[in-house]
Amino acid sequence: MTAALTRPVRPRRRHLRAALLVLPAVIPVAFVVIGGVGTTLLQSLGLMPLVGSAELSTAAFNDSDELLTSALLSLSIAVVSTAIAAVIGFFTAVLIISGNWGGRIVGALGAAAVTVPHLVGAATVGLLLSDSGVLARLFGVAPDAWPALVAGPTWFAVIAEYAWKESAFIALIIVGTLATRITSYDETAAVLGAHRFARLRLVLFPLAAPSLLVASAIAFAYTLGSYEVAWMLGQTYPEPLSVMALRLFNSASLTARPEAAAIGVITVVLTAVVVAAAMLGLRRMRAWR
Amino acid sequence: MTPTPTATATATATATEPVAADAAPSAITLTGVTKTYSAALPAALQGVNLDILPGTSTAIVGPSGSGKSTILRIIAGLEDANGGRVRLAGRDVTALLPEERGIAMVFQRPLLFPHLTVLDNVAFADRAAGLSRAQARDRAREHLELVHMAEFGGRSPHSLSGGQQQRVAVARALAAKPSVLLLDEPFSALDPGLKDDMHAMIAEIRQAVNPTILFVTHDRDEASAMAERIVVLENGQLLQHDSVDHVFHRPASLAVARLLGGKNAFAGTIENGVHRSALGDVALDGDVASGPATLVFRHEAVTSTLRQPTSGADADALATRHADAAACQRFGPRELHGVVTSTVQRGPRREVIVQVADAEVYTEAAPGHPLSVGDLVTVSLPCEALWAVPAS
Amino acid sequence: MTLSTSNVDVDRAQRIQHERRMPGDAGRPLSQSRGVMRTARIGSTALMSLWFALPFLPLVLWSFANSWSAPDLLPMTLGVDGLTAALANGAVAAFGDSLLLSLIVAAIATPLGAMAARALSRRTLPFGRLVSVLLFSPVLLPPFAAVLGINVVLLRAWVPPELGVILVLVVVAIPYTTFSMRVAYAAYDDGFDEAARTLGATSRFALWRIHLPLIAPALARSAFLAFLVGWSDYLVTLVVGGGQLVTLPLIIASSASGIGNESSVAVLSLSAVIPPLILLAFVSRARNLNPGKQS
Numbered sequence: 018m019t020a021a022l023t024r025p026v027r028p029r030r031r032h033l034r035a036a037l038l039v040l041p042a043v044i045p046v047a048f049v050v051i052g053g054v055g056t057t058l059l060q061s062l063g064l065m066p067l068v069g070s071a072e073l074s075t076a077a078f079n080d081s082d083e084l085l086t087s088a089l090l091s092l093s094i095a096v097v098s099t100a101i102a103a104v105i106g107f108f109t110a111v112l113i114i115s116g117n118w119g120g121r122i123v124g125a126l127g128a129a130a131v132t133v134p135h136l137v138g139a140a141t142v143g144l145l146l147s148d149s150g151v152l153a154r155l156f157g158v159a160p161d162a163w164p165a166l167v168a169g170p171t172w173f174a175v176i177a178e179y180a181w182k183e184s185a186f187i188a189l190i191i192v193g194t195l196a197t198r199i200t201s202y203d204e205t206a207a208v209l210g211a212h213r214f215a216r217l218r219l220v221l222f223p224l225a226a227p228s229l230l231v232a233s234a235i236a237f238a239y240t241l242g243s244y245e246v247a248w249m250l251g252q253t254y255p256e257p258l259s260v261m262a263l264r265l266f267n268s269a270s271l272t273a274r275p276e277a278a279a280i281g282v283i284t285v286v287l288t289a290v291v292v293a294a295a296m297l298g299l300r301r302m303r304a305w306r
Numbered sequence: 307m308t309p310t311p312t313a314t315a316t317a318t319a320t321a322t323e324p325v326a327a328d329a330a331p332s333a334i335t336l337t338g339v340t341k342t343y344s345a346a347l348p349a350a351l352q353g354v355n356l357d358i359l360p361g362t363s364t365a366i367v368g369p370s371g372s373g374k375s376t377i378l379r380i381i382a383g384l385e386d387a388n389g390g391r392v393r394l395a396g397r398d399v400t401a402l403l404p405e406e407r408g409i410a411m412v413f414q415r416p417l418l419f420p421h422l423t424v425l426d427n428v429a430f431a432d433r434a435a436g437l438s439r440a441q442a443r444d445r446a447r448e449h450l451e452l453v454h455m456a457e458f459g460g461r462s463p464h465s466l467s468g469g470q471q472q473r474v475a476v477a478r479a480l481a482a483k484p485s486v487l488l489l490d491e492p493f494s495a496l497d498p499g500l501k502d503d504m505h506a507m508i509a510e511i512r513q514a515v516n517p518t519i520l521f522v523t524h525d526r527d528e529a530s531a532m533a534e535r536i537v538v539l540e541n542g543q544l545l546q547h548d549s550v551d552h553v554f555h556r557p558a559s560l561a562v563a564r565l566l567g568g569k570n571a572f573a574g575t576i577e578n579g580v581h582r583s584a585l586g587d588v589a590l591d592g593d594v595a596s597g598p599a600t601l602v603f604r605h606e607a608v609t610s611t612l613r614q615p616t617s618g619a620d621a622d623a624l625a626t627r628h629a630d631a632a633a634c635q636r637f638g639p640r641e642l643h644g645v646v647t648s649t650v651q652r653g654p655r656r657e658v659i660v661q662v663a664d665a666e667v668y669t670e671a672a673p674g675h676p677l678s679v680g681d682l683v684t685v686s687l688p689c690e691a692l693w694a695v696p697a698s
Numbered sequence: 699m700t701l702s703t704s705n706v707d708v709d710r711a712q713r714i715q716h717e718r719r720m721p722g723d724a725g726r727p728l729s730q731s732r733g734v735m736r737t738a739r740i741g742s743t744a745l746m747s748l749w750f751a752l753p754f755l756p757l758v759l760w761s762f763a764n765s766w767s768a769p770d771l772l773p774m775t776l777g778v779d780g781l782t783a784a785l786a787n788g789a790v791a792a793f794g795d796s797l798l799l800s801l802i803v804a805a806i807a808t809p810l811g812a813m814a815a816r817a818l819s820r821r822t823l824p825f826g827r828l829v830s831v832l833l834f835s836p837v838l839l840p841p842f843a844a845v846l847g848i849n850v851v852l853l854r855a856w857v858p859p860e861l862g863v864i865l866v867l868v869v870v871a872i873p874y875t876t877f878s879m880r881v882a883y884a885a886y887d888d889g890f891d892e893a894a895r896t897l898g899a900t901s902r903f904a905l906w907r908i909h910l911p912l913i914a915p916a917l918a919r920s921a922f923l924a925f926l927v928g929w930s931d932y933l934v935t936l937v938v939g940g941g942q943l944v945t946l947p948l949i950i951a952s953s954a955s956g957i958g959n960e961s962s963v964a965v966l967s968l969s970a971v972i973p974p975l976i977l978l979a980f981v982s983r984a985r986n987l988n989p990g991k992q993s
Contacts, residue, residue, distance in 0.1 A: 031822040038817035039829055042810040042872050049848055049869040050835050056847030065850065109746050112739075119743030126750035128982070132974035133753075134930035136947040137967045140954045144756035144964065151756045181753060193881075201417055207404040208382050208411040209482045211434030213735065219434060223421040235837055242840025245932045245947075249954060259842045266846055266937075281843030292838050 054285060060278035066271075076272070077279035083261075088283060091257040094172055094247070095240040098179035103233045105180065106187025111221060113192050114199050124192070130185035135178070139249040142178040143167055167250050174250040179243075183236035190232035191225050199224065227302055234295035238288045258284050331396030333486050333518035334358040334381060339390035341376055341542075350376045351542045353390065358486075360395075363512060363519040364547075365529035368539035368565065374522045377539070378488050381520070382411050395485050405434075410484035414491040416471035418463035424474050425450065425459035431482035449477040452514060453507055469500040473507065480515065489521035493528065505531040526566055530554070538562050554604060555691065560698045563602045569668040570608070572601045573697060581694055584665040586642065589634045591689055598697035605668035607691035610658045610683040611675050613643060634689035642667070642685040646677050660685050757971065760964030780961025787949050789966055796945040797973070799935075800928030803867045807924040808917060810868070811875025818876070819883035837873045845937045852938065859942040866934045871924035878923060882916030922981045926974060946970045 059065045063074040078084070113124040133141075145151050147167045148160040166173040202224065206216045244259040251257065256264070258280050265277035336356040342349045350373045358364050366374040379385040381392055383404035392400045399407045410431070418427045425446050426433075432442035450456045453473040463471060472492060479487055493504045505528065511517070523529050529536050529550070536553045538545040545565070546558040557563040560571055574583025581588045581601045588601060634640065644662035649671070651657075656671040660683055669685050671677045760766070761780055763773030814833060817823050836844075845866065852862040890912060894904040910917075932947040950966045953959045 031820075032824050035817040035820055035823040038813045039823060042814035042833060042876060043829060045810075045865060046833055046836060046869050046872055049844060049866055050832070050839060052851050053844030053846075053848035054839070056850050057843055058847075060847065060850065105746075105749065108742070112743060112746055115739070117739075119739065119747075123743060123746045123750065126747055128978060129975055130750045130753075132926060132978055133971055134932070134947055136930070136932045136951055137970045138753065140950055140963050140967050141753045141756050143954065144760055144960060145753055151759060178753075181749070185750060201413070201415070202419060204384055204404070205411075205413065205417045206419075206430070206434065208384070208409060208488075209431040209434065209478065210405050210408070210410070211431070212405050215434040219430065220419060224419075226421075238838040238840070242842060244842050245951065249951065259840065262842055262846065263933075263937075278846055281840065281846050284840040285843050288838055288840055 054281075057278045057281045057285075061275055061282045063275055066275070074275075077275035078283075080276070084280070084283065086255045087258045087261050087280070088287065090172075090255050091241055091259070091284070092287065094175060094179070094257060095237050098176045098240055099183065099233055099237040101176070101180040102183035102187055102236055103229060105184035106232070107191065107222075107225060107229055109184060109188035110191035110195070110225065111217070113188065114196060127185040127188050130182060131189060133182065135182060135243065136245045136249070138178050138182050139246045142174050142181070143250055146174045146177065168252050170252065172247075172251060175247050178246050178250060179236075179240050183240065187229065187232040187236060191228050194228040195225055227299055230295055230299055230302070234292055237291055237295075241288055241291070242284055331360075332357045332393070333360040333362075333395060334520060335391075335393040335396075336377070336381070337391045337393075339377070339380060339387045339392065341373070341380060341385065342388050349542050351380070351387070354539075354542070354544050356537065356544065356547065358518060358520055360518050361516045362535060363508075363533045364521070364535045364537060365533035366520065366522045366537045366539060367524065367526065367529050370524065372539040373542040374539050375490055376542075378411065378490050378520065378522055381486070382409055382488055383407050384411075408483075408485045409488055410479035410482040410486075411488040411490065412472070412475050412479050412492045414495055416463070416468070416475040418466075418471055418474055418478070420463060422463075423459065424455065424461050424463060424466070427463060427474060428459075428478045428481050430478060446477075446481055449481040450474070452480065452511060453477040469496055469503065472496065472504065476507070476511070480511065480517065485518065487517045487519045489519065491522055491524065494523065494525065501525075501528065502531075508532050538565055540565060555607075556693055557602060557695055560600050560602065560695050563695065568602055569605045570601075570603050572665060573598075574601060575599065576694060581692075584663060585667065586663055588640055588687065588692060590692055590694055591634045594694060599694040600697055602693050602695055603687060603691040605657065606655075606670060608667070608669040608685060608687055609672040610644075610646070610660055610669040610677060610685050611672045612677065613682045613684045634692060639689060640687040640692075642687070644683060644685055646679050646681045646683055648679060649677060658683070754971070757964050757968045760960045761968050763961050763964075766960075780965040783959070783962035784953075784965040784969075787953060787962065787966075788944065789946075789949065789969065792944050792946045792949045793969060795943060796929060796947075796970075799863065799867070799943065799945060800925045802864055803871055803928035804921040804924040806864070807868045807871035807875045807927070808921040811872055811877075811920055811924075812879045812913070812917060814872070814876045815879035815883050818880055819886075833876050834873045836870050841870070841933050842937075845934055849938050859938060859940045862938045863935055863943055866938055867928050867931055868924075870931070870934070871927040874923040874927065875920040878920045879913075879916060882913055882919075886913065918981050922974075922977055925977065929970070929974060 061077050064071045113120045148163040153163040202220055206220045247257045248260050262277045262280040265273040336354055339351055339354045341351040368374045380387045428446035428449050429442035432445055450459055455473050493501045536550055537547045546553055546562045572583040572585045574581050576594055576596050576599045579590055579594055642662045644660035646658055647661050648659045658669050658671050658677050660667045660669055762776045766773040890908055891904050894908040935943050935945050953963045
């Protein structure tokens with residue numbers, strides 16, 4: 018009976034078994050990611066026109082002023098909202114890990130926020146922050162005296178929605194990777210004479226830093242590529258990259274399709290640069306470990 | 307009235323006696339410390355009193371769940387006691403946080419901070435206290451030398467073996483300049499050979515910086531190798547706090563004898579200094595009170611030898627004389643006759659169970675006596691090994 | 699004689715003894731009393747709770763408001779006008795489509811992710827790192843960039859829009875299922891399967907009776923994450939679905955872009971918030987079995 022277990026399995030067969038297990042996931046992912054981005058790239062270069070013959074051209078990238086404005090706007094929104102989310106997320110994680118009843122309440126509310134679809138988040142933040150929104154009524158401010166938080170020049174409501182959702186995401190990622198290990202390290206530091214803030218600075222933060230970085234990079238990438246929040250709560254001009262791409266995609270003009278694809282390509286490149294920087298940072302963190 | 311032998315009474319009395327006012331204050335004093343985790347469970351600690359002198363090394367032993375780790379965690383401030391006071395060096399620290407108590411603790415797992423090098427781990431306490439990185443590292447190097455890990459300072463903790471990590475953890479704790487060093491089963495996860503190295507390291511540290519050490523272990527050999535005093539706990543109650551020799555050979559109760567691995571216990575009564583049981587009559591030294599009592603002795607202290615065909619009559623005569631009058635010393639070691647019923651080899655030693663009259667006695671084969679089942683043997687009980695505890 | 703060396707040791711011992719920290723020693727910074735810390739902790743707990751709970755407030759207030767004119771602090775008249783309007787907008791059908799879509803995505807993405815995670819955790823996979831990067835990439839990819847391209851491919855391949863939406867959402871969900879299962883497999887002890895096999899179980903029997911029950915809680919968490927991907931999606935359903943599939947987010951978006959629809963938007967949003975919360979409660983309760991490594 019045990020012969021089946023001890024019989025040596027040839028390495029090649031083990032490789033094959035592992036490959037067979039992973040293929041059902043790899044094939045659709047490769048199809049959508051490589052096929053999707055590849056086609057977008059071809060479209061942006063004029064190689065897959067809706068009508069007419071294919072011809073290599075960089076015309077879609079020519080309107081550089083417009084593209085630069087949108088890219089800077091998208092990056093600013095992503096940087097600000099991710100920074101806020103990272104700070105709030107880290108302190109929320111510390112609160113949750115501290116393990117008392119307050120931490121449990123915050124943890125439950127954070128988990129609830131993570132499950133809310135971004136579109137619903139945008140709808141409810143709109144109801145909360147608009148000039149006739151719930152907050153304006155709670156503070157008794159008249160609509161014309163209320164600052165333009167929704168669809169205003171500060172992109173306040175967009176940033177608030179991203180910061181709200183992503184802070185919960187970042188907090189839960191940190192809690193998930195640290196919760197089991199952190200108490201014993203915290204106790205060790207305490208019995209070595211380290212006070213609360215020294216422990217936060219010298220133990221908790223460095224231990225949480227890798228997962229904070231990874232979670233923030235994911236949040237940043239999401240924010241940069243997300244469409245519905247900026248579309249619902251943002252100004253009509255200037256537009257973030259994703260909103261401009263979708264408007265061009267849906268427009269009747271023939272030249273618009275390659276331009277929409279070009280914005281897609283630019284967004285992919287921006288995301289790749291930021292993620293690569295984050296991975297470099299992570300590697301340095303590990304080396305310094 | 308309890309028939310406690312007076313020698314035992316004195317031994318425990320000196321152990322728990324409060325220190326004289328002019329002496330240096332105790333390093334650790336627990337008074338009436340009680341801990342209950344939940345109303346459904348029995349108390350983890352029930353009114354524990356403990357006094358530890360500065361510069362001593364004390365082991366806490368007891369079965370799992372006896373509350374031995376809880377004592378350490380309460381002294382460290384990682385748990386709050388439900389009642390009682392904790393004093394360190396004479397100051398009441400019951401209300402203080404762990405980091406304010408001036409202690410340091412080493413856990414069973416090394417728990418070296420993974421994001422710091424070995425040297426920075428040892429420098430941690432000084433960094434937390436606000437010293438500059440360079441100053442903290444200078445001091446850390448001294449402590450790494452103390453545990454013979456100086457050349458590993460630049461390494462990351464996970465590149466070290468378990469034993470090396472625990473050495474660094476001890477150095478890190480010492481670098482916190484603790485008034486008391488607490489060790490919670492520090493070496494129980496290590497191989498036997500490594501444990502011996504660790505015990506030697508602790509001995510060196512004690513010679514070099516003489517810290518007050520209180521540690522928990524489930525290993526009796528480790529307790530006697532690292533400590534000069536042993537605290538015996540069971541069910542949250544302190545059974546005995548005494549020197550290593552006394553807890554092994556002069557246990558306060560049958561429970562203590564059992565917990566420390568004593569295998570021989572014979573219930574009976576004492577009359578005129580002679581204990582009478584299934585084993586026969588055994589004279590005891592010292593001023594022992596009459597009444598019901600249990601005779602205990604360590605099997606390691608009792609040897610079995612192949613019986614010489616002629617010695618039978620002499621031994622019987624000895625037995626008769628023993629029955630006459632008290633004081634073991636007057637007659638020399640008590641000798642019993644019996645038959646080997648089983649043997650177990652434990653490393654170089656051979657444990658031999660001998661049937662003597664109606665009783666089974668755990669003994670050791672004398673060197674050069676490879677005994678086997680059915681052999682007729684003489685069991686010799688040295689006077690110093692004999693001890694009576696109150697009947698349970 | 700070791701006198702000289704022991705003298706040195708005594709000096710050092712004395713020096714170290716003088717430096718010893720005694721209980722209550724002053725001069726260490728950042729010392730905080732329990733009282734102040736407790737207040738700070740309660741304060742920050744309240745602040746964080748407010749931060750996460752505040753956006754839920756308009757949903758509750760507006761859902762049951764028939765009329766609520768601007769300056770009033772609370773709705774003037776309560777009622778079910780919002781619900782009626784939402785139902786008239788096709789809320790029930792959209793809710794059903796959303797549920798069906800999310801369940802299908804979870805049912806496909808969970809086993810795919812679990813199998814991939816198992817293969818990755820065994821380290822016998824060729825190009826393991828590359829496969830990990832590929833399977834994780836959909837999280838980082840801007841969805842609109844991939845969707846604009848894949849939409850053209852799917853249209854040219856005559857893939858029905860509903861199937862296209864499922865395919866793309868399964869791909870978006872696979873990183874979450876794969877990596878949550880990898881975490882589970884990192885803590886999983888193969889000894890359980892080996893013990894079953896040495897007791898005479900076939901590999902199929904060991905899989906169904908030992909392996910799957912032990913990883914069931916992790917599978918439930920994975921499936922929940924995949925469900926959330928389908929439940930939350932707007933863009934993929936909009937572009938790839940091409941109007942064939944009207945899910946809850948789509949009618950929320952169309953209601954929200956109108957004026958005066960607040961209570962209808964709130965009712966629809968509330969109905970999109972509650973199902974995941976119910977699932978979350980179930981999933982976080984299914985934690986008891988612990989197939990962790992036994993030391």
